[in-house]
Structures are given as C-alpha cells and as structure tokens.
Amino acid sequence: MNAMKELWEYFNEIMRLSYIGALLSWDQQVNMPKGSVKGRAEQLALMQNLIHSRVKSDKTGKLIKEAEKLESLSEIDLAMIREAKREYDQAIKIPNELVAKIAKISSLGHIEWEKAREKSDFSIFKPYLEKIIKLRIEFAEKLDKGPTLYSTLLDLFEPGVTYDYILKVFNGLKPKLVKIVNKLNSMSDKPNQSILKKHYDAEKQWQLSLEIIKKLNFDFNTGRQDKATHPFTTSLSSIDTRITTRIREDFLPDCLFSTIHECGHALYQMGFKEEIHDTLLAEGCSMGIHESQSRMWENVVGRSKEFWTYWYPIFQKTFPENLKNYPMEEFHRSINVVQPSFIRVDADEVTYGLHIILRFELEKMIIEDNLQASELPELWNTKMEELLGIVPPNDALGVLQDVHWTSGFGYFPSYSLGNLYAAQIYNHALKENPSLPQDYEKGEFSNLLNYLKEKVHQYGKIYRAPDLIQKITGEDLNPDYFIKYVEDKYYPIYGI
Amino acid sequence: MNAMKELWEYFNEIMRLSYIGALLSWDQQVNMPKGSVKGRAEQLALMQNLIHSRVKSDKTGKLIKEAEKLESLSEIDLAMIREAKREYDQAIKIPNELVAKIAKISSLGHIEWEKAREKSDFSIFKPYLEKIIKLRIEFAEKLDKGPTLYSTLLDLFEPGVTYDYILKVFNGLKPKLVKIVNKLNSMSDKPNQSILKKHYDAEKQWQLSLEIIKKLNFDFNTGRQDKATHPFTTSLSSIDTRITTRIREDFLPDCLFSTIHECGHALYQMGFKEEIHDTLLAEGCSMGIHESQSRMWENVVGRSKEFWTYWYPIFQKTFPENLKNYPMEEFHRSINVVQPSFIRVDADEVTYGLHIILRFELEKMIIEDNLQASELPELWNTKMEELLGIVPPNDALGVLQDVHWTSGFGYFPSYSLGNLYAAQIYNHALKENPSLPQDYEKGEFSNLLNYLKEKVHQYGKIYRAPDLIQKITGEDLNPDYFIKYVEDKYYPIYGI
Numbered sequence: 001m002n003a004m005k006e007l008w009e010y011f012n013e014i015m016r017l018s019y020i021g022a023l024l025s026w027d028q029q030v031n032m033p034k035g036s037v038k039g040r041a042e043q044l045a046l047m048q049n050l051i052h053s054r055v056k057s058d059k060t061g062k063l064i065k066e067a068e069k070l071e072s073l074s075e076i077d078l079a080m081i082r083e084a085k086r087e088y089d090q091a092i093k094i095p096n097e098l099v100a101k102i103a104k105i106s107s108l109g110h111i112e113w114e115k116a117r118e119k120s121d122f123s124i125f126k127p128y129l130e131k132i133i134k135l136r137i138e139f140a141e142k143l144d145k146g147p148t149l150y151s152t153l154l155d156l157f158e159p160g161v162t163y164d165y166i167l168k169v170f171n172g173l174k175p176k177l178v179k180i181v182n183k184l185n186s187m188s189d190k191p192n193q194s195i196l197k198k199h200y201d202a203e204k205q206w207q208l209s210l211e212i213i214k215k216l217n218f219d220f221n222t223g224r225q226d227k228a229t230h231p232f233t234t235s236l237s238s239i240d241t242r243i244t245t246r247i248r249e250d251f252l253p254d255c256l257f258s259t260i261h262e263c264g265h266a267l268y269q270m271g272f273k274e275e276i277h278d279t280l281l282a283e284g285c286s287m288g289i290h291e292s293q294s295r296m297w298e299n300v301v302g303r304s305k306e307f308w309t310y311w312y313p314i315f316q317k318t319f320p321e322n323l324k325n326y327p328m329e330e331f332h333r334s335i336n337v338v339q340p341s342f343i344r345v346d347a348d349e350v351t352y353g354l355h356i357i358l359r360f361e362l363e364k365m366i367i368e369d370n371l372q373a374s375e376l377p378e379l380w381n382t383k384m385e386e387l388l389g390i391v392p393p394n395d396a397l398g399v400l401q402d403v404h405w406t407s408g409f410g411y412f413p414s415y416s417l418g419n420l421y422a423a424q425i426y427n428h429a430l431k432e433n434p435s436l437p438q439d440y441e442k443g444e445f446s447n448l449l450n451y452l453k454e455k456v457h458q459y460g461k462i463y464r465a466p467d468l469i470q471k472i473t474g475e476d477l478n479p480d481y482f483i484k485y486v487e488d489k490y491y492p493i494y495g496i
Numbered sequence: 497m498n499a500m501k502e503l504w505e506y507f508n509e510i511m512r513l514s515y516i517g518a519l520l521s522w523d524q525q526v527n528m529p530k531g532s533v534k535g536r537a538e539q540l541a542l543m544q545n546l547i548h549s550r551v552k553s554d555k556t557g558k559l560i561k562e563a564e565k566l567e568s569l570s571e572i573d574l575a576m577i578r579e580a581k582r583e584y585d586q587a588i589k590i591p592n593e594l595v596a597k598i599a600k601i602s603s604l605g606h607i608e609w610e611k612a613r614e615k616s617d618f619s620i621f622k623p624y625l626e627k628i629i630k631l632r633i634e635f636a637e638k639l640d641k642g643p644t645l646y647s648t649l650l651d652l653f654e655p656g657v658t659y660d661y662i663l664k665v666f667n668g669l670k671p672k673l674v675k676i677v678n679k680l681n682s683m684s685d686k687p688n689q690s691i692l693k694k695h696y697d698a699e700k701q702w703q704l705s706l707e708i709i710k711k712l713n714f715d716f717n718t719g720r721q722d723k724a725t726h727p728f729t730t731s732l733s734s735i736d737t738r739i740t741t742r743i744r745e746d747f748l749p750d751c752l753f754s755t756i757h758e759c760g761h762a763l764y765q766m767g768f769k770e771e772i773h774d775t776l777l778a779e780g781c782s783m784g785i786h787e788s789q790s791r792m793w794e795n796v797v798g799r800s801k802e803f804w805t806y807w808y809p810i811f812q813k814t815f816p817e818n819l820k821n822y823p824m825e826e827f828h829r830s831i832n833v834v835q836p837s838f839i840r841v842d843a844d845e846v847t848y849g850l851h852i853i854l855r856f857e858l859e860k861m862i863i864e865d866n867l868q869a870s871e872l873p874e875l876w877n878t879k880m881e882e883l884l885g886i887v888p889p890n891d892a893l894g895v896l897q898d899v900h901w902t903s904g905f906g907y908f909p910s911y912s913l914g915n916l917y918a919a920q921i922y923n924h925a926l927k928e929n930p931s932l933p934q935d936y937e938k939g940e941f942s943n944l945l946n947y948l949k950e951k952v953h954q955y956g957k958i959y960r961a962p963d964l965i966q967k968i969t970g971e972d973l974n975p976d977y978f979i980k981y982v983e984d985k986y987y988p989i990y991g992i
Binding site for chain 2: 013016017019020023024027031032033034035036038039040042043046047050219220221222223224236237238239240278
C-alpha cells in the first residue's frame, strides 16, 4: 500500500479511538450516574494510553517519512502530513514523565485554586502556580517550536500564529477598544438587564432553544442537544456532533446564548467535506477560528435587531407574563449591555477583548520575562485599572478568577481572536450577500450558513488560520473590522 | 510480578475495553442520532478487534499457563483462570474466517428472515438458514467442548451444562406443564386483560416505573433508566449499570413488567463483591441464572398478590379513570392470564416453557440428527399441537417468529431454565425468610434482595450454575419447584 494511504488509515483509527474517548467524556457530563466516576476515569485513561502509544510509535514516524518522499501530493495530503507530524513531534519531544508531572500538579493545583478562590487568598495557590509555571516553561523548551517560548505555547491553540502576530493585532485593538468602552460608559441612558432577570420557565426555555437551533440548521439527524453543567460541543465522529446547554430560570440569556454559541461550533463540525471525515483534518482550523463561528452566531447574528425581529414575537407569545408589553427595541438593548466588570466569563463582547489582552500581556511576562507568581495579584489589578478603569476589591474577583493556568498558558488569546476573525469574515459575507440581515428577519439563516460552509467549514484543518483569513477576505487579520462592527452596533444602542 | 496478578490486570484491561464497547452500544440504542450509524459501526468494530486480538494473543496463553502452575490458589483465582482459559480457547480455536463468514451470513439472514416473516414465506429464509446451520455445526466441531455437538453450543450460554442435563430437567417438566395448561384452559371463569388495554398516560407510566425500581432498591447512584425500542440491561463498569424500558399507552404491562424484569437483571449486576469488580468474573453465573433473577422479580414478586397490595392503591390514584372502581383481585387476575398462544415473546410464564421445549427438541435434531431446514415448518406445527394444543395458521406465527437462529443455537433453553432456577431459589428464600410476602405488602423489598445478594449476586461467575444451585438449595435443579409454584399460584386464580 502507498505510504500516504497507509498514513490516512492509521490516523483514521487514532481518530476513532479519540471519538470513543469523546463519548466516554460526553456521557460522563450528560448521563453518567454520580457514583460511577472511578470506573470511567480508568476507561478514559486507557483510551488516552492507546491513542498516545499509537501516535508516538515508530510506525507513525516511518509512515510520515515515507509519505513525505512521495511526489505530486495533493494539498489535502500535504496538510495531513503536516498535522500527523505535529502530533508525532509533540508526542516524542515531550517525555512521559513531564506529562505525568504536569498532570499531577495541575490536578493538585486545581484543588488548591478552588480553596484559594473561595478564601480569596492568593498565597494558597501561589506555590502550585510557581511549579506549574516552571513545568510549562520546560514544556515549551522541549517542544521548541519557536520563534519564542510563548509563541510555542500559543501555537498549540492557534497553529501558525506567533506572539508577534498577536501582539500586532492586539496593539491595534487595545487603544480603540478602551476609547469605545469609555465612551459607552459615559452615556446617561444606558440599557439594563432587569427584564432578563424575571422568571422564565425552564421547560419553555428548553423547547425554544431547540426551535432556534433547528432554524439555524443544526442537523438533528447527525446531532443532538442535552443539558449539562457546562455548555460544550463535542464530535463523536464526523457525522455525530452533540452540544449541551444549561438553563437558569432567573436569567434568560444563559440558555439562549449558550445554545446559539454551541450551535455555532456544531455547525462548523457538521460542515467538513466528506473527503476529510474522521481524519486529523476533521477539526477546526484553530481555536480562534472555531470561536469565530460560535461568536458570529451568538453575537453578530443572535444579538442583532434583525434576528429579534423574527424571534421576539415568538418569545413574547412564550413568556407573555414578562414580555407581552415590553418593546422589542428595549429587549434588544437589554441583551447588548456593555459594562466594565471584574469577571471575564460574564463580560460582554466589547469589554471581553480587554480581559484577554490583560492575560496575554501577563502570560508573556510569566513565560519569557521571569515575572514571579508573587507579583501577579498587584500587576493584575494595575492592568485592570488601565484597561477597564476598575480595580478588583479582592483576588477572587481578580487574579484568582480563572482556573485555566492550571492547565496551560497561551489559551486565552484565541477567545479574543475569535471575535476579530468573526467580524472580518462577517464583513466579507455581507459584501457577498448584502441581504443577509433581511434573511434573519424572516427566520431564514441558510444563506449565511452556506457562505460559512463554503468559505470556512468544509476545509476543517486544511489551512492555517492566517492563510484562511487571507484566502477568504484577501487580507491579513485586521482588528479594525471588529472596531467598526462594535461602533456600528453599540453607538445607536447607547444613543451616540 | 506474579503471573496470577498479571493475569488479573491483563483481563482488567480487556474488561475495560468491553465496557467501553458496551457504552458505544448503549448510546447507539438510547441517544445516538439516526444518521450517525456508520461512524459508530466502525468504532464498535475497532473495539471488537482490540478485544479479540488481546484475548487470543500469545501473552494470554502464556499467562494462563504460568498461573496454572502456581500453588495454593484461591477459589476466586481458580475461577479466574477457568474463565480466562474459556475465552482464550474459543478465540484460538475458532478461525477468524469462520467468525467473518458467520457474521456475514447472519447479517444477510437477518434481512431475509424479515422479508420471509413479512410474507410468511419460509422458502425465502430457507437457503440462508441452511448455510447458517452448516456454519454453526462447523463452529461446534471446531470448539469441540463436548460431550456432544449441541452440548457444546448450550455450554456457550449455560457453562457447565450439557444436553443430557437439560433433557432430564425438561423431561420432568413437560408432561406436568402440559397437564396444568390443559386444566387451566378448561376452566370457565378465565381472567382477561381488557382492563390493561385501556389508555395509560406515558409520562405517568414512566414516573411509576422509576418509583417502583427505587422501591426495589435499584441504585440510582450507580445506575439509570432510559427509554429504548428494546428493553435491555447493560453494565458500563461494575459501578455503572443501566436499564431501558419502553412504554405503550394502550397496554399497561409492557413498561411495568419490562422495567421490573430489567431491574432484576440490574440488581444482579450491581451486587458483585468488590473483589471481582471489573474482572471476567463480574458477570452473571450463566444466562439461565441471570434470567432467574429478572423473572423472579418480574413474575414471582411483581405478579404476586402481596406486591399489588402495596402498589395497587398507588396505581388507582395515578390512573383513577381506569382503576378507581376496579377491584384489586380482578387486576391481579388480569396480569396472570394463562393462554396457549403462537408467539413465544407474548407467552405467559406457564406456557412459556413449552415454547422453549419445542425449540430445544428441534435444535438438537438440527445440530446432531441431520434434520433438514425444509422439514422445520411442518415439525414445528406438529410439536405446537402436541405441546400447546394449537396449530399456527401460517409460518409467520410458527417457525418464522424468532430471529435467534440467525445468531446461533443453544440460546433458548436458558430462558426456561431461568424460570426453574427462580422457583427453586425462591422456595429456599421463603424457607429462610417466611415473612417475605408480608414485606411486599408494606413496599419493603430489601430482605429478598439481601438474600439474593448473599446467595447469588456477590459471586458473579465464580461458580457454575449446577454448583451454585446445589450450594444454595442443597439439591440439583429440580423442575418440581416450578410446577408447585405454578399450581399454588394459578389454581386459585382460575378457581381450581
């Protein structure tokens, strides 16, 4: 057999094993009885081992080498070799002992972080964070992707992207964003969320969430939605994608926008071209591009006036006790409140980027500039004041809010890149289909989906994000599209 | 490491792989979207391959050989070696090509059987059945467990049991059962099921089914119930056992007794002693013993007067439109109708055994006495008349009713053995705890469960069924206990 074909089949099997692992994990979060954790943990570990030992095997290395020698390989074959090599390199460069050490300290760190946050006492978490930083630097050194240590870590989530690339983008974003937030914040007639905090029946929210994703063309023939503590999207094969949502009866946006967000991820996973199904390429191009899809549907579409022109009458009929006499215009404002706040996960789409820039700047200093864990709380607060104009009253609302650093560095920027990619891609979509917003008014969303399928989804991981954005829009990632989107949307809402 | 310990660990991993396979299959039946079949089929095949190649590996053979040489092994160690050897022998004796051939013809046969049954035309299925018979005989010859070919096949489901063993039991059962059925059938005041065929709301049935298994001490901390087309029980580890039920709004017993039946299986799977968790011994002793547990809870307990003394008022309150003015006595009669009928799966617990004896006699002749497929339809009808006094008007109601022969021979007898084991074990349970029936009147079922845990469940597959029944009751399997149970229960119901 041709080495290329063999490589495809070999990684097909590895993908199947990882889909099986994904089912173990989906089931644990959606269905598994509470008392069954121990057995499941052993099964998950077993699948991880099976996958890891296949990826780092000599066979993988040999197949890659042989495939690389072949001539006239297709673009997809080349992408496949690139991804296989990426997996293989990481598996052989990082010693098992380092992986085990990181897993152990992460798990301990997670427990101590919980305690620290509860007591708002950074000193509890500090010794663990110090060890984690040390091990993550070692990890980056061993992986040695370059051009810098922090770039190596960023590349894990945004393949092909470097620190300098993101820095340039964020530097373009930061001053403009700060200015906009200040401007919005200075207005007197601000929207507020009180209408969203009334009582909304859980079962009715659930039914509406299903109705919405059906309209958004979520394919129930190869997917399903369930309830779970944390909303997430997972694929159990290229024809089986599942999302979860959660419902709060005292806060309408929680279920509503989680559902649309995860549906955005799912539409991506459902749209890979058949040629790459169940392969290493049947994945999002990067975490940032994945986020661009979920955030485009959630924020750009789902919080737009046109979207609510269609849906608001249905919501009014479903929740007449709250919405019957409440004007659509006001409802639309209530789901688009911009407000500097301490906690990233509660932040709106405008201030969100500033939370990320803060973490990006700190992570760079931690990984490359010898910033000490002990210096973090104060520096965090200084930057919060600089970027958002507010100072956390304690570390639980500051440096201790995220658990992410127990599992790595370099993860946060992708969230913000998602917003930027989304704005730039959507701008192009509008140029090609100027009547998209009018579609939404009629409850019609397939033209946008078809555009995204053609430009983004079908390719999976074939292209790198910087190349994909060039290929689609004809230019590099440019934060000005996001700035323009924010101004066009929020200035009218705030009466500017 | 000690070879014994290594053998335990090696098969631990194999069990984990098969639990993962069980999750793939549970999810397919309970949750999986319709369009996701292809990906799942590939994942299931992959897991099967991983398990099979481990079981038949040289390592398995070597570990067994080394473990067998060890001295002073415990009873559990010896049982473990016996089961490992059983798996290993089958894996190495049956060539992969034969397995593949059987899988292929079974799958084709299944499709053709469906067509044949629909048209009630045996000639459609005949050529496939002929091939299946030939391959199954080859399978038995290769496995060569003995003492006879049919015994070899029976042993797959009832380890340690032979054709002669079952023949002796069935010969003791047959004439007495035929006599009882005739006697009941000749009575003028027969109970009927009309009350059960009124409309019963699905959601209320579902809630009641959960309430019942809760009372029966189904452990929701390590188990759950869902809905599926076919009721079944599966374990995803020794601390994760799941059952399914189905609901018909126009037939109350369907959900009710399926639930109790599967709960009986689940209580068994939940009761293995910790020492054997997640090992080859964490399985039912045999299919017949497993059925004894489900049928004891379903029929002996679930269709008893005492059970309904507690539950009927609750059912009356839940379905007042049907049951408010309907006497408990009559309800109890309606769920205990005995009636010769054509279809095994619809048969009551009394006539059921005769359906099985018919199949047992035919299977013996097919496997050992060169009975031709073409002779089956007529012989089936002759035996139906002899055993149940009725002749199927067509083959769909006769020889074509079961699909089981496409997947093997030797499987049916265990169903009937289940009833017999149940009666004998229950008789002993009553001797040790005479007040059990009074427990049920109070909605108290833990004394019976504790008895079963101690005598049956905890041991899993450590003992063979013939040894277990001896160990519990002090005698061999004796069908007279079942006969006595039937007479004591049904004669009063039929006014004898």
